[in-house]
Amino acid sequence: MNLYSKYFKKYKAPFLTAVFCVALEAVCDLLGPTLMSNIVNTGIEQGSLSKVYYWGALMVLVTMIGACFAVTRNILASKVSQRMGADLRYDLFEKIVHFSELSADKLESGSLITRMTNDTSQITQFVNGIMRIFLKAPITCIGSIVLASLLNFRLSLIIYSVVAVVAILIIVSMQLSYPRFYKLQQAMDKVNSVVQEYLIGVRLVKAFGTYDKETEKFEIANTNLMKKGVSSQMIVTLTSPLITLTVGIGTVIVILMGSKMFVSKLANPGDIAAFTIYMAQILTSLIMITNIFNTFVRTKASTVRIKEVLNSEEDFNHSGEKKELNGDIEFKNVTFAYPSGSGVPAIKDLSFSVKDGQSLAIIGPTGSGKSTIAWLLLRFYDINSGSILINGNDIKRLDIASVRDNISIVPQKPMLFSGSVTDNIRWGNKEASDELIYESVEKAQANFIENMQNGYDSILGSAGVNISGGQKQRLSIARGILKDSSVIILDDATSALDAVTEAKVRENLNPEITKKTVITITQRCGTAMFADKILVMNNGVKVGFGTHAELMQNCEIYQDIYKTQIESSKEV
Template sequence: MGLYSKYFKRYKVPFLTAVFCVALEAVCDLLGPTLMSNIINTGIEQGALSKVYYWGALMVVVTFIGACFAVTRNILASKVSQRMGADLRYDLFEKIVHFSELSADKLESGSLITRMTNDTSQITQFVNGIMRIFLKAPITCIGSIVLASLLNFRLSLIIYGVVAIVAILIIVSMQLSYPRFYKLQQAMDKVNSVVQEYLIGIRLVKAFGTYDKETDKFETANTNLMEKGVASQIIVTLTSPLIAITVGIGTVIVILTGSSMFVSKLANPGDIAAFTIYMAQILTSLIMITNIFNTFVRTKASTVRIKEVLDSEEDFSNRSERKELSGDIEFRNVTFAYPSGSGVPAIKELSFSINNGQSLAIIGPTGSGKSTIAWLLLRFYDINSGAILINGHDIKELEVELVRDNISIVPQKPMLFSGSVAENIRWGNKEATEELMYEAANKAQASFISNMQNGYESTLGSAGVNISGGQKQRISIARGILKDSSVLILDDVTSALDAVTEAKVRENLDPKAINKTVITITQRCGTAMFADKILVMNNGVKVGYGTHSELMQTCEIYQDIYKTQIESSKEA
């Protein structure tokens, strides 16, 4: 209920108005059989045509009023449920935007898409149903029982027995349905994840020709979804006919008992006819109530999944005084292990410092913790021990937005968005002028943009699928340069560039020329050797720190990298 409370407050007036209309519509429906009973008992049976006209006219008026209430609640239900669905999707997206890295690691993107679409739609339909028919069903059911009891208490005892049996069937149905519907949503997550994974890696699949493997993977997930769907629906499929049979048997018993009572002059024909209609209304209401509870079970599963997103840990939100930070960076005995990992530290007792306007290269084997240093500097995760300082301030005491405003990163895998080239370059600095954008592109050696059909207004597909890997990297570098930050992190961003282009980019990104601290994460000794300082990592531990010439004298791992990459290439 906590999930819906704020939305209920927001749409309290139209919601309560719709509920009021539903209640009055139900009352109008309940009056129908009683009015018909009066037509039979006081009009037809006694041959009083005026009574037939009177009660008939009243019945038409009541039906018309009920129809007006039905139209009103339908309009209100549609508007409120759709607005609530839109608000819920917005709140989910806003929450996802502020996800901590731990939350992002925990919930797969395919699952998040399912929760934002399928689960939200389920809740929207549930709210729409509450305002349209869900409240009407119990009112009609209870009202039919009460009015039937007032007409003839003996016949109403049959109804009590029928309702008791149906109640048991509904309770059993709910108990069996909930775990099955929850598993159904999880199976849908898996299908979405498989499809998304294939679309992301479609070129790799084509290159390796692994269509059969991907098809088998999807078939497995799709078959699992089908089986879970059948398992969840089988309860509903069995419950509804059992309820119909129970109420049908009850109706037959009412007619037989009523006929016997009529012969004994214990019941009027109108009462028996009204009882039959009330039994039909009760049948319809009970089937509705069954569907309500089945929908409730599905909605409960969706609600749990949505609350899991809304209750997820957000990014750090501490507040501090806004400060202008320089590029002075220091790591003091930093130890860190990924929260959802094996528990083995990715960084162990790491200490180093670099001054504003200097360049630092971080080099080491794969899995040595190079990129982790960048993630910690951006405070995607909190360290387990030690301290990270920027401009002398512990980043834990600074506002996260302030830290990230002063750091620009060009990731190892360039991520571009659908839109124009200009929009992608300006992504980190929307206020940048065209002159600054052109300058950033030139520094990134992205002159190819001018030769594109529409220049900087050329449209890029999702993830930049319509340009080459090297072009993606240079646009990504230009975006990083354009952001007005004191620290620029380059995470192996020249892997798709040739040696000449890389040299020009490196020259253009000289820290003294751009007045930034430049941190380059690389596996190339030829890239690292030009930095002011080089940090050598191995298995999360600092094994060397200094200039190229110093490390060539003191660091065995750096010497091995140099010999493997530089000297061997010279010999070749």
């Protein structure tokens, strides 16, 4: 379906009313020169004051009617374009909310922000222009040509020549403008991305003192945007004066030929005056049409970019079976490579299982595929081969909401939202009572909340910038606990906690107490060794699976990790 068709159907009545008003306004404008011609020919030239009054009054009446139509279409255009813009932004956001991980990987957040703001505004302005002036320009131009032809066909031949030259200029302008405007929007994406990256990492920039580097990155992106802006506007800058010159030359020729025809009794003074006004109207219309096409080119570029978002791949649908699931998890010969990556598998022929109510620790060097296991279990991506089973059911055959409702994840990098502490914790369970919130906070060792100025009502900044890393992690853990799912995944979620606090959190999440399957992704042997089962990963391959005691007997990599982390610390 065309991008605009659904919105046109929704606002069809006011849109067509505005178009009707524009057409009638244009007709009123076109009648002006003809009425003035009558004033000159039948009134002034013949010395009839009554005819001057008659045609003058009629001209004022037509102008007033045209003004009423103009006010009406302005009101309708503003309302419809702004409502359509709001609908488009909503549709874009709804689409982004349902993005698949692949779509999120392809489109940078800076680009998405540009598309939701700048590109949407461009389309809104275009729709407003269509309803206000864009349709008026061609009607006025064509009407002026027709009425001028009826007044004097010989003089109208000059107009045809002028319009032909201007049409060529407009076509050339469009061909040159489109690629430049598309690159302009891409340059704007880059500026937004640079600013966004700086704002996200502002503390790191301050810590490393890399202001000059960040300023240089912005300068490069900003200069590129400026150059692209100059390049795109240069076509418009050159085209408009050429059109004005062409029409101006045409007007001069009309006056010269008109004076000769007047001497030869082939034209009336009123006709020549009306012809001159029509030429002025044609000039205004042609410049407006040029601007219309330039706006159309920019809007076309914005439309293509918005369609890229709306046509992006969505998350897996909810057409599978809806089932009550438990914590039985099994990976069978799973192989997976990130779609937008190098093609090298992040997970290779992985098989393991964990029973409901057991604890599993996944340990291994950086880049060994530990977090990837969590993403696959949540079905953020589909595996290339093998199968993942929950409670004996292949997750590909299950309703995606059933799978994700069954799993609570505490990510490696805690993500908090602007709002109160309670809002952030309750994000894991919107219907949770205050008692359940207090209980999850106690289990997560997040009692620091009570010492905050406004307690649970304290406001957190975006991403929790006004609390420490350890506090963020504990709030994130509390949120994960509150979800009360059969499986809870801690993806290196205690890395910022001290050993005592981590031990208390681990004790509170003991499967024997919670009756949940607890999966802990960690690089700490001291954390992994307490789990019922330990999965050791290296370069995407399982190199060990069993209890701590078993791995100390038969897994060399695990032994190395233990010696490096535990035995070396004892020696110190």
